[in-house]
Amino acid sequence: MTETQDNLPLDTVSVAERLEAEALIVDVDGFEGPLDLLLMLSRSQKVDLRKISVLELARQYLSFVEKAKELRIELAADYLVMAAWLAFLKSRLLLPPDPTEEGPSGEELAAHLAYQLERLQAMRDVAARLMGRDQKGRDFFVRGIPEKMQSVRKVKYTATLLDLMQGYARIRTKDEFRPFILDRDRVFTMEQALERLRGMIGFAGTWTDIVSYLPDGWGDDPVMRRSATAATFAASLELVKEGKAQIKQEEMFAPIMVKRAERKSES
């Protein structure tokens, strides 16, 4: 069961009956369960809830349920459960106590029901007082222009002892190395070799060892010879790529031979 009883088939009763029913039970839809209904009925006794006649209340409730039945108003299950319980309570209150019967007496049950009603009423009263208080956004207000906390990023630098020692070692050991300076005097560049080869390849109609293309004076010093050989070899590959020369090597470590590319007749 929920707080609203919207399952009453009011359209099945006549308007006159409905009006009669409304006159009696005010607004069945408005009740929040049997306890709420009991609380409303108890007000008709016009006494302090502590002095309420539970017997009378039970009578009122049961007659309400009867009336609803007559009007074929379908009451939710827990209204009927409450009706059954109140009928039981009524009989307990009216009949002399049966010593063989166990459980609480009718008076105890009635007292607790009265307590429940009083408590519910008390909660409603304080709820009203609570809602009657000054409320934020209605009676009192917060700062209209709150200032946001600005987040300021602060950088903290750190280093470890290892960083420090490695840094120091780096400085103190760098003098141990001779800086690498390219010795241009003893290097024959590929550009130089290419320029030299371009001028000569046109005359190389036959296979010629690339060593014979080394510039003068570069064949004796091993370092110079190495540089010049490498440059000349690279330059000959460049010419092959351009389609101006052919290159071959008979076997591993055999001399590398170049000759002018034959344009017309493929050899």
Place this chain on the structure above:
Amino acid sequence: MNDDDLSTTESEERQPIENDSLFDAPPMGEQERMVEAILFASAEPQTVKDLNDRMPHGCDAAEALVHLRKRYEGRGVNVVKVGDAWAIRTAPDLGFLMQKETVEVRKLSRAAIETLAIIAYHQPVTRAEIEEIRGVSVSRGTVDQLLEMEWIRFGRRRMTPGRPVTFVVTEEFLDHFGLESARDLPGLQELRAAGLLDNRPPPGAIPTPGEGDVDSAEETSEGQSEMFED
């Protein structure tokens, strides 16, 4: 290292930086200004800890608050206590000036208002207990709405069979209704004196809604006090 004139001068100069005790906390008047600035700047209540965290080392926000609260007594804005926190709010008698600032509070159903009141006065309270008091089951929507408004939150679970969750009211609830603490709820003392906040177990079987209620009698024995006593 030799102490020549220069180094002596140096070490004297350095002292203020190295010696923390020379940095005393700012005078109380200054601390009061700081608390004032922070509370003015924040729409949310600030705890003493929040304040101390933001203020320079050695400050005593709690004491500064006492002075500040006094300073704003009777003024257009007041320093108010909200649970464990503090805030500045406009004086309630001036609410009529604030039509522009009025926030439309979502209309609460009667069920929601009653449920809220029951939670506030009976906290920590289980759903079953709320249902017993109201005599009807509590719809999920009602609880959700109150949770969403941040007026209630989940409290500790009951150490009873099923370990049901409990509900308690929040600081936002206190703030909204201008309450310093849940102890200041209107009529709380009278209700307690009348025994209406007791958990009186039903003698036998009074019909109560839902099946959640079976153990409501046992589970309600503890807890009631925890929110109201400090």
Place this chain on the structure above:
Amino acid sequence: MNDDDLSTTESEERQPIENDSLFDAPPMGEQERMVEAILFASAEPQTVKDLNDRMPHGCDAAEALVHLRKRYEGRGVNVVKVGDAWAIRTAPDLGFLMQKETVEVRKLSRAAIETLAIIAYHQPVTRAEIEEIRGVSVSRGTVDQLLEMEWIRFGRRRMTPGRPVTFVVTEEFLDHFGLESARDLPGLQELRAAGLLDNRPPPGAIPTPGEGDVDSAEETSEGQSEMFED
């Protein structure tokens, strides 16, 4: 128009509504409270006209503002003019309370580490000496950073032409690196033995760095030894 009974009665009834003089403006203290509350709660600065429009008829917001402004002089928040409107703002000197510092830890730059290392190993050392050892000039920023971190400080001036300042490491430095004294820094050989040197020296070119390598560079400062000898 004739004054008959009816119209007289009517005008008497209407008077309280139409005739403002019957409603006295609230006392200035109240007006000040009102301005205070409005400025506090408004989302925007308020002009004198805004204030007067919101306050009861007959109020003088301009005068109330003068009082309120005075009241907040020197407080944690001040009443300030923003364009031709008024607002309550945090006192400028307390702006720091509105800032939350987040500290980001970053590794010291290579230049800074090297400079620091040279100072640690060679203190007291002049800037010229640092540059000589590093082989590159030392930027002002690097030295300033180390000074600001309080890892180095100025030492005694050199008794040489120009009397250059020297740098030494601080207690703070020793603290951070967990050193008893700068003398505890390992020498080059120890660093190498520990495998801390990543550059492999060419074979046969292992230098003999002595303790702390002090003698290998050209700094022939008289103060050099004092830090490294007991």
